[in-house]
Every structure is written in structure tokens, then in C-alpha cells.
Amino acid sequence: xxxxTQRNMVAEALAQIGNCGLFLLTILKSxxxxxxxxxxxxxxxxxxxxxxxxxxxxxxxxxxxxxxxQLYYVLSIFGGTAASGTVVAIAIYRELGPVVTxxxxxxxxxxxxxxEIGLMRATDQIAAMEMMxxxxxxxxxxxxxxxxxxxxxxxxxxxxxxxIFGGHLVGVTWLGIDNGTFWSNMTANxxxxxxxxNGIVYKSVAFGAVVSLIAVFQGYxxxxxxxxxxxxxxxxxxxxxxxxxALDFVLTAFLM
Amino acid sequence: xxxxPRFGYLVLLSSHPFPxxxxxxxxxxxxxxxxxxxxxTVLSGKTIFDALDMDIPRGRITxxxxxxxxxxxxxxxxxxxxxxGDAGQVLVNGQDVGELSRGQLFKLREQIGYLFQNSALxxxxxxxxxxxFPLRQHTDLSEELIRNVVLLKLQAVGLRGAAALMPSELSGxxxxxxxxxxxxxxxxxxxxxxxxxxxxxPIALNQVxxxxxxxxxxxxITSVLVAHELDAIKQVADHIYLIAxxxxxxxxxxxxxxxxxxxxxxxxxxGEADGPVPFQYPAGxxxxxxxxxxxxx
Numbered sequence: 001x002x003x004x005t006q007r008n009m010v011a012e013a014l015a016q017i018g019n020c021g022l023f024l025l026t027i028l029k030s031x032x033x034x035x036x037x038x039x040x041x042x043x044x045x046x047x048x049x050x051x052x053x054x055x056x057x058x059x060x061x062x063x064x065x066x067x068x069x070q071l072y073y074v075l076s077i078f079g080g081t082a083a084s085g086t087v088v089a090i091a092i093y094r095e096l097g098p099v100v101t102x103x104x105x106x107x108x109x110x111x112x113x114x115x116e117i118g119l120m121r122a123t124d125q126i127a128a129m130e131m132m133x134x135x136x137x138x139x140x141x142x143x144x145x146x147x148x149x150x151x152x153x154x155x156x157x158x159x160x161x162x163x164i165f166g167g168h169l170v171g172v173t174w175l176g177i178d179n180g181t182f183w184s185n186m187t188a189n190x191x192x193x194x195x196x197x198n199g200i201v202y203k204s205v206a207f208g209a210v211v212s213l214i215a216v217f218q219g220y221x222x223x224x225x226x227x228x229x230x231x232x233x234x235x236x237x238x239x240x241x242x243x244x245x246a247l248d249f250v251l252t253a254f255l256m
Numbered sequence: 257x258x259x260x261p262r263f264g265y266l267v268l269l270s271s272h273p274f275p276x277x278x279x280x281x282x283x284x285x286x287x288x289x290x291x292x293x294x295x296x297t298v299l300s301g302k303t304i305f306d307a308l309d310m311d312i313p314r315g316r317i318t319x320x321x322x323x324x325x326x327x328x329x330x331x332x333x334x335x336x337x338x339x340x341g342d343a344g345q346v347l348v349n350g351q352d353v354g355e356l357s358r359g360q361l362f363k364l365r366e367q368i369g370y371l372f373q374n375s376a377l378x379x380x381x382x383x384x385x386x387x388x389f390p391l392r393q394h395t396d397l398s399e400e401l402i403r404n405v406v407l408l409k410l411q412a413v414g415l416r417g418a419a420a421l422m423p424s425e426l427s428g429x430x431x432x433x434x435x436x437x438x439x440x441x442x443x444x445x446x447x448x449x450x451x452x453x454x455x456x457x458p459i460a461l462n463q464v465x466x467x468x469x470x471x472x473x474x475x476x477i478t479s480v481l482v483a484h485e486l487d488a489i490k491q492v493a494d495h496i497y498l499i500a501x502x503x504x505x506x507x508x509x510x511x512x513x514x515x516x517x518x519x520x521x522x523x524x525x526x527g528e529a530d531g532p533v534p535f536q537y538p539a540g541x542x543x544x545x546x547x548x549x550x551x552x553x
Contacts, residue, residue, distance in 0.1 A: 120379075128376035131336060132390045132438075133362035139393075 023217045026137055027145050033135065034142035041143040048109035048144070049151030053158065055108050056101060060159035063096055064088065064166025071167075072175050081171075085182035086189040088167035093190065093199040097160040099248050102207035105152060106240035110215035113144050114236040117219025118229035126220075141220060145212045152208025156200050198255045203248065210247060211240045287350075289314045289446055289478045290335055295344035296502075297330060304330055306502030307344065312446075317472050317479040319493035319510075321486075322500050323524065323533045328482040329373075331499075332448045335480070336368060337361045349445065366394060369439030369447040369477075373454060375431040377423040377438075383410070384419040387438045394442075409437040413467060429460025433467065440471060447471070449481045453488050461485075465492050486525060498524060500533065 034041065067088050075081045117140060120126050129136045164186075171177040190196065215236050222232035290312035297304040304327035312318050320328050333339040334346050337353040346353045351364060377386050387406045391397060397405070410416040413433040423431060432452060439447055449468065453461050469492050472479045483489055489496065490510040498506040498513065498520060505520040506513055514525040523531030539545070 123379070124372045124374055124376035125378055127338065128370070128372060128378070130338065131365055131368070131370040131372075132393065133365040134390075134393045135362075 019221070020213065020217045023220070024213055027142050027213070027216070030135060030138040030142050031146065033138040034146065037139055037143055040139065041146050044143045044147035045151055048105075048113065048147050049154060052105060052108045052151070052155055055104055056155045056159050057162050059100065059104055060097075060162030061166040061169075063100060063159075064092065064163030064168075065170045066166075067091060067096070067163070068167035068170035068175075072171055072177070081175075081177055082181045083185055084171045084177055085164075085167065085186035088171070089164055089186045089190045090195055092160050092163040092167075093195045095199070095248070095252075097156050097163060098199050098203035098207055099244060101156040101159045101204060102152065102211055102244045103241060105148070105155060105208070106211045106215070106237055106244065109148065109151070110211050110236045110240055111233045113148070113212070113215040114219040114222070114233045115229055117141070117144070117216060118222040118224075118232050121220065121222060122224040122226070122229060136220075141216045145209075145216050148212025148215070149205065149208045152211070153200055153204045156204035160200060202255060203251050206247060206251060207244050210243045214240050214243065287314070288312055289349055290480070291345075291347040292331070292334070293345045293347070295331075295334060295341045295346060297327065297334070297339075297341045299330070303502050305341065305344075308499070308503055310497055310504055312478060312480055313495065314478050315472075315476050316494040317468065317481060317492055319481045319483060319489045319496045321482075321484065321489065321496060321498050321524070324484075326499050327502070328499065329450055332370070332450055332480070332482060335448065336365060336370060366390075366442060367445045369436075369442070369444040371432070371435050371439050371447065371449045371452055373451040375423075375428075375435040377426075377431055377434060379423050381423075382419070383415065383421050383423070383426070383434050386423070386434060387441055390438065390441050405441065406437075409441050410434075412440070412471075413437045414463070427460070428455045429457065429463065432456065432460070432464055436464070436467060436471075440475070440477075443475055444477060446478045446480070449479065449483070451483055452481065453483055453485045461488060468492055500524075 068084065071084050071087050072081055075084055075087070117126075120140065126136045126140065129139060168182060172179050172182050218232040218236045218239070222228045288311035290310075292308055292310040295305045295308040308331075310331075320331060322328055330339060334341055335348060335353065337346075337356060340354055348364060348368075351360075353361070353364070356364060377383075378389060381389065384406055387409055388402050391402050391405060395402075407416055407419065410419055413436050415430060415433055415437065418426065418430060418434070423434075426434065436452075452464055452468070456464060465488055468479060468481070471477055481489065481493060493510050496506075496508060496510055496513050497504050500520055506516055506518055508516065514521050519532050522528065523533060529535050543549075
């Protein structure tokens with residue numbers, strides 16, 4: 001790859017980020033107008049939130065179970081299996097809950113938002129709304145963005161609950177850690193503000209905003225062709241995954 | 257403020273001449289509803305319009321024809337403010353579309369119906385909700401009144417019985433008629449039809465033709481048709497513009513426009529494969545492309 005091509009790619013990526021930022025400002029400006037489409041926001045909340053519950057719950061359970069198993073193995077080397085509940089909870093609340101939920105959310109809901117808006121553009125539905133004097137940013141984009149923002153912390157809470165349940169299932173029910181020790185160590189060492197709020201509220205809201213923004217931006221700006229929609233959905237997953245992990249590092253550094 | 261629909265649709269139900277009582281809508285032929293002045297548009301280095309001038313008279317059906325790629329749909333986008341030109345003016349009802357704010361443009365669009373080539377029905381909604389959509393967005397009408405207006409519009413296009421169907425359950429002709437019902441739900445002053453006859457069987461085509469004529473005559477709407485179907489256009493249009501090379505190359509009524517003797521009209525209306533619009537897309541030397549040595553003339 002020539003230096004010129006690399007420069008062009010970097011310039012294009014920066015331009016995309018800039019456009020995405022401007023798009024966010026446009027969405028925020030139209031949020032007050034989108035409140036009159038409350039039904040649409042609720043419908044989207046059902047679609048991106050409630051319809052994602054199955055994958056979030058299943059994955060949360062298995063992540064917790066795997067964590068419980070791995071930690072039991074590692075902690076048993078040091079004779080510290082009693083701390084299993086604490087470590088499972090802290091790992092899930094602080095990192096795995098928000099990050100894995102956001103990655104799953106990007107794959108399940110982000111792609112569908114991108115594909116839906118992209119197809120609406122390809123089939124002239126967006127143009128038709130503009131011709132009917134209906135602002136598509138307020139009617140189509142903002143409700144989906146808000147729905148993602150609201151759904152993420154809720155999904156993250158469910159993921160964390162199921163994750164801890166999975167850890168308990170493996171650690172206590174299967175491997176025989178004392179039930180009282182598991183819970184008492186966890187409740188004694190997990191801080192509601194530093195661990196739970198930082199993870200479930202701050203991180204997941206930030207991830208929800210980023211994933212939803214990327215999804216609606218990719219859908220709204222996609223070329224109106226089948227290939228364009230396919231690329232846009234792929235870009236949503238790739239860009240969201242990178243953004244989630246990079247943002248996670250930044251947020252962790254600030255929230256420590 | 258929400259605005260009330262004007263109920264001009266009532267004339268569709270009545271055999272009596274129904275007076276158009278709206279003082280806002282001028283129905284004289286004195287001033288054109290749409291005026292295009294010196295419109296120049298360059299897209300990707302290609303000149304689409306080169307100082308184009310055109311007038312769309314009020315209350316009549318004007319057809320815009322021309323070879324593929326001459327910018328007919330682009331012209332409709334200029335009229336509705338979806339696209340801005342590089343130079344020139346587009347005046348709709350005296351308002352310069354390029355100078356309007358987004359809010360003013362939306363106000364203007366409430367008075368314009370646009371029939372998309374692919375109908376552009378909202379796929380999440382059934383037929384009823386598609387037609388009701390503009391009413392729900394721009395008025396505070398009661399549910400009962402919305403229901404009545406929507407059913408009247410659907411009756412006008414012959415699809416009242418299809419109100420509960422989803423867009424995916426409609427044929428192309430039915431979807432076009434639903435889109436037409438949606439476009440006239442506010443009794444607009446202007447309807448723009450982008451290729452309304454594409455993909456229609458002869459029955460559906462005649463139904464759409466009849467609707468265009470009936471709506472235009474009964475509601476006093478100004479209609480602009482972009483289409484290629486010459487026979488259909490001859491049946492319905494009052495005036496035809498033929499555009500090519502970024503300009504109007506011929507205009508007139510459907511009966512005489514083909515008789516002006518210009519090479520453009522001869523090729524377009526005669527359906528000749530070659531002429532001012534070349535059969536071959538501009539390319540380099542053919543022999544050289546095939547790898548043969550250049551001939552020594």
C-alpha cells in the first residue's frame with residue numbers, strides 16, 4: 001500500500017469521524033422534536049431492547065458460568081476460592097457486563113438499525129418522509145438513538161444479574177463453594193458506586209450512545225444499493241467493536 | 257400550528273361542479289406555478305442542466321420527457337428543494353426554492369404531492385396508515401375525521417377495500433395508487449409524478465392515467481409528469497417539454513410537438529436508435545480497443 005493511499009485512508013477515516021460528530025449534533029438538535037414520536041421510541045425500545053433479551057440473558061449466563069469455573073480453578077491454587085463470588089461480581093460489573101453487552105448489542109440491534117435505515121433510504125422511504133414535510137432525523141433516527149441509549153443500561157443490568165447467577169451456579173451449586181461465603185464476600189467487597197454504577201450506568205450509557213450513533217449514522221449515510229447496505233452493516237459491527245474497546249480503556253482510566 | 261386539510265376531495269364524490277373555495281390557491285393561468293430560470297446543474301463533472309428555462313402552467317398537466325439520464329428526476333428534485341442547482345432559480349408559487357429555510361421548505365412541501373417511481377410506501381405501516389401518515393404528522397384531527405379522509409382518498413383511487421393490506425401484499429399498480437392517495441391527502445396545489453407508468457400492465461396503466469386526469473380536473477391541481485411512455489403521455493398531457501443536453505429542445509402540445517421537424521423530436525418521438533442522442537456511449541478508438549493497429553487513412 002502506497003503512502004498516498006494510506007494518507008487517503010486516514011483522511012477518509014477522520015472525515016467519517018467528523019461527519020459522525022456533526023450527525024450527533026443534528027440528532028441532539030432534533031431530540032426535542034422527536035418527543036412527539038414517543039410511540040415510535042417505545043416501539044424501537046421494544047425492538048432493540050426487549051428483542052435482545054434472549055441473546056443477552058443466554059450470553060450473560062454462560063459468561064458467568066465460565067468465569068466461575070476459571071476463577072475457581074485459579075483461586076484454588078492459592079486456596080482462595082471463597083473470593084470467587086467477589087471476583088466474579090467485580091469482573092462482571094466493571095468490565096464484562098458493559099463491554100460484552102455492548103458488543104452483543106452492536107451485533108444484534110446495531111446491525112438491524114443500520115440495515116433498516118439503509119433499506120428505508122434505498123427504497124426512497126426517507127425521501128418520501130422529507131417530501132411529506134416530516135423530518136426523518138426526528139422521526140426515524142432520533143427514536144432509534146434514544147432507544148439504544150435507554151436499552152443498553154437495562155440490558156447490561158440483566159446481563160450482570162445473569163452473569164452472577166451463572167457464577168453462583170457453577171461455584172456454589174456445582175463446585176461446592178459455601179453459599180454464605182459466596183454472597184457475603186461479594187456484598188462486602190463490591191461497592192455500589194465504584195463498581196456497579198460505574199459499569200452499569202456510566203459505561204453502558206456511553207457504549208449505548210456510541211453503538212446507536214454508529215448504527216444510525218451508517219444506515220443514514222449508506223449508498224442506496226444492496227451492496228451499500230451490506231457494507232454499512234459490516235462497518236457498524238467493526239466500528240462499534242473498536243469504539244467500545246477503545247472507549248472502555250478511556251473510561252476505565254477515568255473512573256478508576 | 258397544525259393545518260386543516262382543504263377537503264377538495266369532496267368533488268370526487270359529487271357529479272356537481274364543486275366550487276373551489278380556497279382563496280390561497282390561485283387558479284388563473286396568468287402566472288406559471290413553477291418557473292425555472294437559468295438552472296445550471298453539474299453532477300460529478302457532467303452538466304445536467306445548462307441554463308434551463310421552463311414554465312409549468314397552473315391547473316394543467318405538463319409532461320417532461322427526454323432520453324434517459326437527461327435529468328428529468330433531477331429537475332423534480334430541484335422543484336421540491338431536495339437538490340440545489342449550481343446556478344439559476346426555481347420558483348414555486350412565487351417562492352425561490354433555493355432561498356427557503358428548512359422550515360419554509362417543509363411548509364411548501366405540505367402543498368406538494370410527490371409520487372415516487374417505486375411508490376416509496378412505508379413498509380412498517382398498512383395501506384390505511386400510509387395514507388393517514390401525513391395527516392397524523394401535520395394535523396390534530398380526530399381519529400374519526402382522519403379515518404373519513406383516508407377512506408375518501410382510498411375510495412378515489414379505488415382501493416378502499418385494501419386499507420388493511422400491507423405494502424408487501426400490493427401489486428405494483430396498487431402500490432402506485434396508494435402512493436397517489438397519500439400524495440393527494442392534503443389536496444396539494446402541485447403533484448409531481450416520477451415515472452408513474454413504469455412496470456404497469458395496460459389495465460393498471462389506464463387506471464393511473466384516468467386518476468391523473470380526474471384528480472387534475474376535479475381538484476384543480478397542477479400536475480408534472482416525468483415519463484417515457486409516449487402513448488400514455490399523449491392521452492393525458494396538456495403540454496410536453498422535451499429536454500436533452502441540459503436544455504429544452506422542444507415543447508408544445510402532444511399533437512403537434514412531434515411535427516416541429518427538429519432532429520431531437522424526430523429521434524425521440526420516432527424512436528430512432530441513433531441521432532442527436534448517440535447509440536454509442538462516448539469511447540476511444542474501437543480498433544485500438546480491440547488491439548488492432550490503427551488504420552492509415
